[in-house]
Amino acid sequence: MTITAGAERSQGAGAPATAGNSPAPAARHGEGPSSRPGGDPPRPGRPGRRSPIAAAQAVRLLRKAVAARWATVPGRLRLARTGCLLLIAALLIQLAVSAAGVRATWNEIAQRDAPRTIAATQLNLALNDMDAQVANILLSSGDSGTGNGRLDTPLSHAKTNYGSAQDTISRSLRTLAAASEGDKATERTVVTLTDEFAHYQEIVGRALEDDGHPGGKDTARAQYHWATSVLGEQLLPQARALVDANNAVYERAYDSAHSDLTTQLSAEAVLGVLLLGALVLIQIRLARDFRRVLNPALLAATACALVATLCGGGLLTVNSGELKTARHDSFDSVVALARSQAIGYDANADESRYLLDPSLRGTYEKSFLDKSQQLYGISGATLDTYDARLADTWAAYQRNPADERFTGEYRRELDNLTFPGERAAAERTVEAYAVYEKDDRTMRSLVAQGKLREATEFCVGWASDTSNAHFGAWMKALDQVTAINRDHHDRAIAAGRAAVGTRGVTAAVALLLAAALLVLGLRPRLAEFR
Numbered sequence: 001m002t003i004t005a006g007a008e009r010s011q012g013a014g015a016p017a018t019a020g021n022s023p024a025p026a027a028r029h030g031e032g033p034s035s036r037p038g039g040d041p042p043r044p045g046r047p048g049r050r051s052p053i054a055a056a057q058a059v060r061l062l063r064k065a066v067a068a069r070w071a072t073v074p075g076r077l078r079l080a081r082t083g084c085l086l087l088i089a090a091l092l093i094q095l096a097v098s099a100a101g102v103r104a105t106w107n108e109i110a111q112r113d114a115p116r117t118i119a120a121t122q123l124n125l126a127l128n129d130m131d132a133q134v135a136n137i138l139l140s141s142g143d144s145g146t147g148n149g150r151l152d153t154p155l156s157h158a159k160t161n162y163g164s165a166q167d168t169i170s171r172s173l174r175t176l177a178a179a180s181e182g183d184k185a186t187e188r189t190v191v192t193l194t195d196e197f198a199h200y201q202e203i204v205g206r207a208l209e210d211d212g213h214p215g216g217k218d219t220a221r222a223q224y225h226w227a228t229s230v231l232g233e234q235l236l237p238q239a240r241a242l243v244d245a246n247n248a249v250y251e252r253a254y255d256s257a258h259s260d261l262t263t264q265l266s267a268e269a270v271l272g273v274l275l276l277g278a279l280v281l282i283q284i285r286l287a288r289d290f291r292r293v294l295n296p297a298l299l300a301a302t303a304c305a306l307v308a309t310l311c312g313g314g315l316l317t318v319n320s321g322e323l324k325t326a327r328h329d330s331f332d333s334v335v336a337l338a339r340s341q342a343i344g345y346d347a348n349a350d351e352s353r354y355l356l357d358p359s360l361r362g363t364y365e366k367s368f369l370d371k372s373q374q375l376y377g378i379s380g381a382t383l384d385t386y387d388a389r390l391a392d393t394w395a396a397y398q399r400n401p402a403d404e405r406f407t408g409e410y411r412r413e414l415d416n417l418t419f420p421g422e423r424a425a426a427e428r429t430v431e432a433y434a435v436y437e438k439d440d441r442t443m444r445s446l447v448a449q450g451k452l453r454e455a456t457e458f459c460v461g462w463a464s465d466t467s468n469a470h471f472g473a474w475m476k477a478l479d480q481v482t483a484i485n486r487d488h489h490d491r492a493i494a495a496g497r498a499a500v501g502t503r504g505v506t507a508a509v510a511l512l513l514a515a516a517l518l519v520l521g522l523r524p525r526l527a528e529f530r
Helices: 004-011 052-070 071-141 152-179 184-211 217-290 296-356 360-373 383-399 410-412 422-449 454-460 467-527
Strands: none
Touching: 004 383, 004 422, 071 152, 071 184, 071 217, 071 296, 071 454, 071 467, 152 454, 184 217, 184 410, 184 422, 217 296, 217 467, 296 360, 296 410, 296 422, 296 467, 360 383, 360 422, 383 422, 422 454, 422 467, 454 467
């Protein structure tokens, strides 16, 4: 028999054939490609991806491990301890995030939102005041360049007030420019305002220069009329837009912060209740498994967790309340009062313009009435009927504060009375305003009688019985109401910050103590199984 070379090598290997010396079955297609010469190499697996089978096995192993631990008393205690520590850590993180958010909110309000809104209101007011003082200077300077008919006291006061208003405008523009960094729209508005204010000052400067020359009064009036047009058409609309824009930014910040606090309070309550429930369950389990009534350390840990939960909830609740006080209870009134003060200065300027330019008296008279309606709106009232209607509606309000026969900025303030002394101060403001309104009618009556000098002295003089003195009393009353609201705005910010420093720290310390007491309370029980 002829033996092949392949068979000879196989027999020479000395390995007996199994199953009747039958050869091993051939490899199936696709299996063991490396055993065949020229076969395809094995495909490398995809690193970083675990097959579903492996993942399922891992889950099963984890379940078995947890079940194995849960099946024993020490295992259950360790798992419960880990769960409580995780809840404590979650509460700590949640309170830290909440405290940081609250602190950032108060910093934005105190350093950005409120100051730049107030700066915008001061700008609006000072622009009106400055223009009123230019009119008063032209009124009280007498005949151009001669000094005849000059009213020295009103002229001196007007020049001083003009300089003060000019300084206020410059400071407000700088504040708004610094605060608007990153806000392109506000930056453009501030730049435009700055340019237009420079243009306005240039025109006013020419008016005052012309007024100092003989025969220059008419030219000065024309220049002043041009300046007033620039004020009314360019400066004031943009200043009011800045007030509204900055106030809207503050409102959006309030809405966002208030919503965050509501969500965080819910999360804190859930975590706190879970932690307290877990600690109570551990205490019950220990009492049942170890025949002990109470674990003192665990009881102390539960008390600490309760303190932490209450302090954390108090931190969020207090800040939510103080945020509302700062934004709506106080700052809404600050803005409304600032608007009314700016309108008041503009109305006062309309009186001086009325006296300065006889050709436009009808225009300025209508403008004064429009501003009066913005402050204390009475439907259908004219200058002739306004005083009587004001007295009637105000008497109705005093009988019943819910009576709404008038509208305007003062109605807005009277509907938002919150703080002690605010109602009395607001009512004094309206009463001072009523006196000033009557003075306006006295001034117009003197003009109608041809007594222009007497009307001018009554309008811009500083004697105690003049319109200017009563205007000052009205503005002082307004300042007092504003001061009450600004004071409570600042108090709300301070109270919110203080809550972070007291309640927040107390909650954090209580949680850390709870964690330490939990570990110490369970250690002796776990030691019994070693």
